[in-house]
Amino acid sequence: MKLTLRVWRQRNPDSPGAMATYEVDGISQDMSFLEMLDTLNEELILGGDEPVAFDHDCREGICGACSLVINGDAHGPERTTTCQLHMRSFQDGDTIDVEPWRAAAFPVVKDLVVDRSAFDRVIQSGGYITAPTGAAPEAHATAVPKPVADTAFEHAECIGCGACVAACPNGSAMLFTAAKVVHLNSLPQGAPERESRVLEMVGQMDAEGFGGCTNTGACATACPKGIPLFSIAKMNREFVRAARKRG
Amino acid sequence: MALDTRTDRRPSFAGVLWRSTVGKKTAMAVSGIVMLLYLVAHMLGNLKIFFGALDFNGYAAWLRTIGEPFLHHEWFLWIVRVVLVVAVVTHAVAAYQLSRRDTAARPTAYSHRRRRASYATRTMRWGGVILGLFIVWHILDLTTLTVNPRAESGHPYENAVASFSTWYSATLYLVAMLALGLHIRHGFWSAAQTLGANRPGLDRPLKGLANGLAALLTLGFIAVPVSVLTGVVS
16 A cells, blocks of 8 residues: 555644655555554654654553544544554555644644643542452442443443544543543442542543533544443533532 | 541532533533523414414513512513523623633644534534524514614514514524524533433433424524515514
8 A cells, every 4th residue: 555644743842843744655454553654654764764753552452552633533534543443444545644632731742642641630630449449359248230330341441542532622521531430430439439539530620721521422433442422421410419519 | 648627618519510611511501491491482472473463462461460469560571581691691601611711722723624513513602602692683673672663662563573574684583593493403412411411311312302492493483584574474
């Protein structure tokens, strides 16, 4: 495959960036999108140019490190992470636009790498339980109904990649925050901090400069883990309940 | 981690809500539903125009007597007006503040743009502005009669017919009612989502209800100027 890439290049957080055009040849359909970028970088290095910086880690679709907005879609055209996106999703001769996550709360570090530590601070503000859990508890000690366990697990699947923020027209982190709130607030282990968790996490989310939710639904469409839009409704319910209890 | 053993002051429910994006949306959802309920009553009342001038003017006069003798003449109407002004102001202020925030949250736009939302969702902000301006015109036209071509106090039937007989008034009304339909189409479902009422089994019924309400209100309101223009009501 022969492709034309338009890639966002930015030397550092303070310098202005721009889209740069590159031609890559000899791309196999079986390559992942990141392997295609590796190929581009090898050529750039051999030519004495600076390689394109991009985030990646496990390349198995489970760590949430890779990002990239490809042709306007977070993680590209398939509903998966960029590392699990393969070049067979593109046609020979395509022009592909590659941009970083765009959000005030995710400043660009270099090229396609953004600083997602705002997510870490949202988690630190309440995405945990305070009970010392020790070793695995006796399974029958606290019964958790199957549907509740399923809901918690469905939301625990969030890998914190930030695709929801990148896809949202308002750069909102509601789906990310909702995933953790619903995950922990559904379970008995999360019950002691049920109110403080949602209030603190929403407060931190707002403080980081993420936008508000306009129920567009773009986040849930982009989420590689399929966190449902209903989680936001559930977090809204938890928030008002907590505000009433505390106020 | 260290927890405070005692806090000086418990934050108020309203304060906690208004300071957060989630709470501001809650305020928008509640004020939106208040306005929606009013619109349903308003639309049904408007349809009395098809029973003739006597019925319609009698209905308008009766509105001023609701709650008597407990309430003084027109008090009920004024209570409704105050509630509506509070709802409109809350809705608009929250929308303005949230929109400012939303724009600031994406300082650099994507160069490869994609339309991610439905037409109704994308037009919420400007549609809301159109509706706000229309309300001002509508009150000047049919409540205070400032811009009404007939402006005969106590004769709403004749005033409405006179107003809708002009091309500009009828056009403004039709455009505003289409904007209203779009606004409710996204707004009603969005309010349910914001208030946490949406869940897997309810999503389709709620969207259906939103579309139904939007169509019903738009058609119900549009029926009046269309009938005047076609000569059914004169």
